[in-house]
Amino acid sequence: MRLTGEFFARDALEVAPDLVGKIIVRKLPDGTELRERIAETEAYRGEEDKGCHAAKGRTPRTELLYGKSGVIYVYLCYGMHWLMNVITGEDGQPQGVLFRAGEVHDGPAKLTKYLQINGSFNGGTFVGNEEIWIEDDGFRPEIHTAPRVGIDYAGDYWKSIEWRFIAGKE
DNA sequence: TTAGTGATATCC
């Protein structure tokens, strides 16, 4: 079944591990359905989280983070890589979950490349969207946690907390 | 280890 708005309305730290094992479904304009099971996510939560884009305050770019849950936040990194997030939590709370890897396509930019995600998806939604959505097929993988990566600038504390959720055993 | 790439934010 497809995930509903209620799924994303919870705290990022609840949604992120729950998303691991779910399936991203992407329907291309020609009708092809791409499916990818989520293998890894990361939570970004609040202005006090130095790794979160919203740490610098509210800007046109981070405005989405403060908005409705279930919204797609797509960000172009290093000029060539699209990274995909989903907004979680209540309105007004800047938090979201980054899709870091799928079962087949390991790496955030590889995921978006495979799923053909680009900036036009920014501001879209995973709920009630016929181009992309997330399904739960009942599979519940074993999940372990690890420190987030790629945020060396965030400081020792935010680098060390384990807000990365990975399917499978060590 | 380093190059490549472009939007965003921040500083003139």
Next chain:
DNA sequence: GATATCACTAAA
């Protein structure tokens, strides 16, 4: 207007 920064990847 100019510069610095960046939730990455591929090639070496």
